[in-house]
Amino acid sequence: MNMPATKIEVEATTHGSAAAPVVALTPRRPPRSEAYLRMARETAVRVIPPLVVVALLMLVWELVCRRAGSALPPPSKVFKDTKELIFDPFFDHGGIDKGLFWHLSASLQRVALGYSLSAVAGIALGVLVGQSVWAMRGLDPLFQVLRTIPPLAWLPLSLAAFRDGQPSAIFVIFITSIWPIIINTAVGVRNIPQDYRNVAAVVQLNPLEFFAKIMIPAAAPYIFTGLRIGIGLSWLAIIAAEMLIGGVGIGFFIWDAWNSSHISEIILALFYVGIVGFVLDRLIAGLGKIVTRGTAQN
Numbered sequence: 648m649n650m651p652a653t654k655i656e657v658e659a660t661t662h663g664s665a666a667a668p669v670v671a672l673t674p675r676r677p678p679r680s681e682a683y684l685r686m687a688r689e690t691a692v693r694v695i696p697p698l699v700v701v702a703l704l705m706l707v708w709e710l711v712c713r714r715a716g717s718a719l720p721p722p723s724k725v726f727k728d729t730k731e732l733i734f735d736p737f738f739d740h741g742g743i744d745k746g747l748f749w750h751l752s753a754s755l756q757r758v759a760l761g762y763s764l765s766a767v768a769g770i771a772l773g774v775l776v777g778q779s780v781w782a783m784r785g786l787d788p789l790f791q792v793l794r795t796i797p798p799l800a801w802l803p804l805s806l807a808a809f810r811d812g813q814p815s816a817i818f819v820i821f822i823t824s825i826w827p828i829i830i831n832t833a834v835g836v837r838n839i840p841q842d843y844r845n846v847a848a849v850v851q852l853n854p855l856e857f858f859a860k861i862m863i864p865a866a867a868p869y870i871f872t873g874l875r876i877g878i879g880l881s882w883l884a885i886i887a888a889e890m891l892i893g894g895v896g897i898g899f900f901i902w903d904a905w906n907s908s909h910i911s912e913i914i915l916a917l918f919y920v921g922i923v924g925f926v927l928d929r930l931i932a933g934l935g936k937i938v939t940r941g942t943a944q945n
Contacts, residue, residue: 720911728911753895754885761820762881769825773832794826798884812892823884824877835869871935878931882924
């Protein structure tokens with residue numbers, strides 16, 4: 648009876664005059680139930696600990712703030728006061744009377760534009776500083792000074808220059824998030840192994856080919872580290888800027904709730920701000936992991 652080739656392979660080898668059969672068994676695939684069980688365990692390890700911590704924090708918050716005279720509302724009162732905002736985030740009554748979806752959407756649009764500009768300019772300047780000694784000597788001290796200026800300190804200057812809140816907010820995002828992108832890109836370019844440069848010289852790559860095939864892939868983990876820091880700073884900057892420029896945006900929503908003494912709405916908005924910031928960070932981290940094949944920090 649002949650065994651199927653996919654199950655058992657029989658190979659005859661000759662040692663002197665005798666032939667010894669060698670049987671190689673192909674490994675069995677684990678059942679799907681085992682794979683699903685392993686995935687469930689990995690998910691539980693990642694999800695259950697933070698859920699337990701959050702539940703404990705909520706319990707402590709509830710117990711502390713339920714006392715008479717507490718300055719902050721407990722979670723139960725926050726939910727009671729903000730049920731309409733939670734279950735109907737899409738309402739639009741005109742003007743600034745909109746649901747949280749529209750405020751978050753307006754803020755994200757500003758972040759998307761300002762952050763994209765900072766990513767393009769930051770990577771370009773980082774490559775220049777990392778590749779040229781003269782550029783590093785001339786520009787790096789300037790960058791180190793400008794990056795220490797707080798985001799809101801740029802807002803009056805941008806309002807004077809643009810005379811409009813929308814471009815001013817985008818400029819604040821740009822000028823806040825560009826510095827970590829420049830610095831990390833420059834460090835990545837300077838840390839390209841000399842062997843890579845030697846190979847590029849041997850095969851006579853032109854500057855464009857060296858940039859696309861050697862420089863960017865080698866510096867990508869550093870670049871995405873800067874991009875992750877930059878997206879976090881962008882989200883922080885827009886929240887602060889919108890408190891001053893007004894209009895539709897989650898930052899203005901928080902400021903308007905403060906002026907109206909709606910503390911529960913402020914807490915709800917801060918919860919959404921934290922969740923959106925976390926999602927933005929994970930998106931950039933996931934993109935970096937794909938592009939760098941897992942070499943970027945996750």
